[in-house]
Amino acid sequence: MGDLQRAEQQDEHPDDPTAGLPPTAWAVLGLLSFPGERTGYELKKWADSSLRFFYWSPAISQIYSELRRLEARGYATSRRSGPDEPRTKRAYTITAEGRAALDHWAGPGHDPGAPVLKHPLLLRVWLGHLSEPERLRTLVHEHIARTRAELTEVREALARAEGVEAWGHPQIALRWSERRLVGEVEQAEAMLGDLAGLGEAAGREEL
Amino acid sequence: MGDLQRAEQQDEHPDDPTAGLPPTAWAVLGLLSFPGERTGYELKKWADSSLRFFYWSPAISQIYSELRRLEARGYATSRRSGPDEPRTKRAYTITAEGRAALDHWAGPGHDPGAPVLKHPLLLRVWLGHLSEPERLRTLVHEHIARTRAELTEVREALARAEGVEAWGHPQIALRWSERRLVGEVEQAEAMLGDLAGLGEAAGREEL
DNA sequence: CAGCGCATGTAATCTGTTACATGATTAG
DNA sequence: CTAATCATGTAACAGATTACATGCGCTG
Structure with missing residues (x-):
């Protein structure tokens, strides 16, 4: 709608920890907010089997890069599979900071935004x-x-x-x-x- | 879905004139397919008042660049407003090639693709x-x-x-x-x- | 004459996809 | 043994948005 002239500034206060992450990042972090740790691959399957029905499924490569970004921000930590497990895989867990950021994102004063339909x-x-x-x-x-x-x-x-x-x-x-x-x-x-x-x-x- | 490994090749034959244009370009060209000429600005308003209900409304700057691309391909021509009209504006008209390309795009053998919902x-x-x-x-x-x-x-x-x-x-x-x-x-x-x-x-x- | 809406465009940036590379494990 | 699936990633690119710059014309 109204972006003929101006962007309608979702007025982000300069110190808003919610700022600077695209919705996809929050979706991925949200996936991690359920108990347990998971790999990028698992996340992709999860997204394909539920997220995608109301909020599309990002490409696997994007999931991997979002995970790296979340880790860089301290919102998640990763762990390589130990020698007990057969495969070289990397499992991510949400951190306390990640939970705090998610809580803030889910909290009041933050409009989810209008749905977008491309039909x-x-x-x-x-x-x-x-x-x-x-x-x-x-x-x-x-x-x-x-x-x-x-x-x-x-x-x-x-x-x-x-x-x-x-x-x-x-x-x-x-x-x-x-x-x-x-x-x-x-x-x-x-x-x-x-x-x-x-x-x-x-x-x-x-x- | 299936893009874990491979992209599901929308098998575009190498000489498919439909190839190489994103859906937005077809939407803009479609807007031009209705009788009359129109400016980018008008197109944006049109899109805001109808297209956006089932197929989102691109940013005005994108409309301008799609129009330039369509013109470069010979699918549209533009005309600066004459001295009769007050304002310096550029109005676009679809060409015969543009119509042919649109017809082909709308024709059989070309799957519209699944709707995407981001809610x-x-x-x-x-x-x-x-x-x-x-x-x-x-x-x-x-x-x-x-x-x-x-x-x-x-x-x-x-x-x-x-x-x-x-x-x-x-x-x-x-x-x-x-x-x-x-x-x-x-x-x-x-x-x-x-x-x-x-x-x-x-x-x-x-x- | 100030300010708003019309109108067009450029530059920088970001989000996201596709293509590609690589290797390990498992099922037939 | 071979093919499929698991698993992770990089590089290049395309699609799209935001921010910015510019200027005219109309209204109050």
Whole structure:
């Protein structure tokens, strides 16, 4: 919106410890805030199986670099796998400073910001005058199929989360995602109706 | 998903004229595909008032650079305002090549790609163990208010589009956005219920 | 004439992806 | 033994934003 002239300064006080980290860093640190230590690779899988439903999944290389950055800031520490474990891997743990920073980030006086949606299908529909009506309908059907597939993935994730102690909030996020995807299918179906309506109107004119 | 190892090659044939342009460029070119010429500034306002509801609004400086790129490719031409008009402005028009490229982009054999959602509120809910329950509920309420405000904006845009000839597809996209925002409010309200459920469970344990 | 909105653009920077390199372990 | 998967990283690049600079025209 209003960035025609000015950036709308998310007024960060100069000593705001929340400043200077992109949302991805907070997401990664958030992943670490659950009990236990984990490697970049594990984090990526976690992100793929839950974060991505409401907040996209960063590339693995980015996760590695965010982890290094968090460690540089003292928000996390890492440990190479000992000789007991077979593999050369590096596991990260959140530090007390990291927790404090996260708490501050989650605290009041800090607006989460508006959601961003990039929906390529809708871009295509919006420019629908460029496509064959048939083509457009196919795209919408494919989208419905893709969304249904995602829905079963969410439900699987939900089943896995069911009953795990202290996972209340992640579960709520997954339930939200489930409802959202159900809505997405309904909205796509409604749009199919609208598209048919357009076709009819055009058809009538041709008579 | 699958980008742990490999990029999932959107197999672009080497001579695909669709290749080499980011989605934003197509969105801008799409904006130009509607009759008439327009300036970067106008494009930005257009994007803010409709594109952004389903496909985010690029920064004004990016619009300017995309326009220059499109012109360099021969997909658009520009014209400085004549002495008749008061202001020094540059208006862009799509060329025949631009239309051809857009048609190809919109054509078959070219997957629009999956929608991307970045929902900071859900990131916060997901990490809800870091916040006071009260704080979380406030955030959700603020989000509902913001969404309702957006909803009236969509409806205004829809009212403006109503009746304009040949705006059928943009209208459909706006109607989709309207339904989506209605869903967003419902889902946020449902989540409020889930959050209350968590609180109750915790409350019971404390008895 | 001061200030705001219109209008265009450049430079620096940051975020994030893709491609590539490397090696170890495990399943068939 | 070989292929797949695990695991970590680097380098180059692309996409996008922010900050900054500039100037005109209109309104009060």
